[in-house]
Amino acid sequence: MSMRIQMSTAAENAVMLSLIDEQGNSPLSIACNEQLHALADWLLDQHHDCIVEVVPSYASILIYYDAMNMDEATFIARIQPPSDWQKQHRQTTTNSESEHQIQVCYDTVVAPDLERVAQHAGLTVAEVITQHQQPTYHVYALGFAPGFAYLGDVPAAIRCPRLETPRQKVPALSVAIANQQTSVYPMESPGGWNLIGQVVELPQLKAGDKVRFIAIDLDTFKRRRQEVSHG
Structure with missing residues (x-):
């Protein structure tokens, strides 16, 4: 182009x-x-x-x-x-981009909007999870809050608009989607994106990096979170 x-x-x-x-x-x-x-x-x-x-x-x-x-x-x-x-x-210069694999728990216990996103898409929850993991996402930009990376592109089948009324508090490390973008909230903050999971930990991302999301179950998520919290 x-x-x-x-x-x-x-x-x-x-x-x-x-x-x-x-x-x-x-x-x-x-x-x-x-x-x-x-x-x-x-x-x-x-x-x-x-x-x-x-x-x-x-x-x-x-x-x-x-x-x-x-x-x-x-x-x-x-x-x-x-x-x-x-x-x-x-x-x-040399190519400085990095690819990161980030573990995500998509259990509805930590994904309050996942079922609604599935209903909006006309898919099952399992299909939404599969779709979200398919792309290798590109970090377009950093912004909104320190460490908040705008990733694209979300598969067309599961794109969902922002919430009409944003939440006052989004839990830290929540995975969210809004239209063709996805991201991970690095810290607790207000936010209007659809929450479909949580990550164990968030690597430091920079513009141009690549990201793959890998699903883990709730028990593994809780165990890994505990391991991370204890160093």
């Missing part, structure tokens, strides 16, 4: 860089997201002297710069990637 770069003002010390397709849209796709994170790495590598921070999302990068020593026009002109930036990036 042919993509072009668009930059716009985001704040007095930040610009937004977006990847735009031929129709002027920012597509939500793994290929686009991987290109975006590669571009973020390239920018930091080439312009670390004037970039304070980069915050990648699905199809855009928020770039903070040293506004005390450089105006926006000068900064944008300076960081404009050349046409061969991808070739340069491949020559100077």
